[in-house]
Amino acid sequence: MKSIVTFAEQRDGKLRRPSLEAVSEARRVADAMGGAQVEAVVIGAGSGALAAELGHYGADVVHVFDAAELAHYATEVWARALGQVIGEVKPAAVLIPFTAMGKDLAPRVAAATGAGLVSDCSALAVKDGKLEARRAVYSGKAFATVRWSGEPQMATLRANVFSLATPDTSRAAKTVARTVDAASRAKVTAVNAAAGGKLELTEAQTIVSGGRGMKGPEHFHLVEDLAAAFGAAVGASRAIVDAGWVDHHIQVGQTGKTVSPNLYIACGISGAIQHLAGMSSSRIIVAINKDGDAPIFKVANYGILGDAFEVMPKLTEAAKAYFAAKG
């Protein structure tokens, strides 16, 4: 029977949202291939507890590598584990989330299994039983349709683009307990959470970003306040990262994060091509800018031509009232 293998990334005993998106997509691909089996792979100490949830999202079989020595991600070990399953199951396709972990892991697995790998896909289709991927290239200035010449067809999936299946708690997956040699030449010795435990940009449904139009770091709270009102993550343009107002890990764009939220609000950002590269696949874009010719208005769905210092506090107030009324 044909199968689709999907890697379910977990951290701290929780499945990450991009993993659930990947399982959901694997289910859709499997169904489109005429009823292939979805085989999820979950690795890590305590990961056995996550098998049921993977079943709810569409996995038929969950391969579990649950051992105390698998407390931290290690490329070589995870690649060995995933390679073991791929070697046995011989899947038609392998789907991996394009997260920091998936980005690190997928090529290593491709090298070991000889699979063709297509990165950062934003859509998959099944044509004549084979996969076809769509992905952004040249900073989103073009889209490529890519095909594989053999199997397994391995793809990494951009976060926040593939929709989540509605979990079906009556679905139960079969679990297969597995073991792997945990020896690795490169090891994680510490994990330091970013300050403030802030919302992760690449997984956020709403992002409020600020740019040089905010004039100085002392005004950046306007961006943070607006983000808080929307329950959004905070992003930034490179100009203000380079100026040292904010940390690089919130930079959006070509040399920062690529994000695809439902809603992206750009405040005082001109919309340089390198910034657009990181956010133009957002579903709805709002631009607040005092220059009507700013390129950001070319990609925006809604535009407010005005002074961010006047508009943002009003929008924060209105959003607070809106979300309070909504409950």
Added chain:
Amino acid sequence: MKIIVCVKQVPDTETRIRINPEGNGIVDQDVNWVVSPYDEFAIEEALRIKEAKGGEVVLVSLGPDRAQTALRNGLAMGADSAVHLKDAAFDAADTMGVAKALAAAIKGIGGADLVLTGQQGVGGDHSQVPGLLAGLLDLPQVTMAIKIELGEGKATVTREIEGASEVWETALPAVISAQKGLNEPRYASLKGIMAAKKKAIDVKDAAALGLAAADLAPLTTVASLELPPARPAVRMIDGDPETQARELLRLLHEEAKVI
């Protein structure tokens, strides 16, 4: 300490992209080619390590003739020598083919204590070559490094992940890929540019790397390339800031349905 840095020449991000008549690639003409920005971080890091610990920095680039300009840029920054992998057979190679050629070249020059790459090549944005290379060379890897500290036969590397950073310890040799934040690349000095002209670039084709056509047969191919779908025209919201704010929320709720 011998450090090999893999360098890719890519279109400047400002370049307007034109799609070729076959509809599966871009028109190469009128493109301004530059060293991929992440590779500049890798070159800079290699030079800093060399300056601190001594050693040699070798650049490797796969590409057509123009790739030599990228190599000259790196040599002008201070790298010692360069290898240019050039063959018409590489034209259709995918990421795996490129990684195989780079791996063969690295083996051909006797390996290294450290292989540095950018975390992705701008344009293709695959983020594959570092992991493929490490896999093919059977070396440990740490990707997206924002800090590298070398010890005896090992390196401590900080890597960026979602909402956190990880500290890794890896045995050397290893493949490490550079993320923005690792360093600020230097500009080549006039002296460096002059010196680079005299440095050797060793050109190797597929046969010299021991690669046959079958090794380079692509596993993935771009069937077509299209310009992105046009976004609908922007809807400007008028009024005083308070009205604009309320109207925007209404539209986001009723029309866009995102809140």
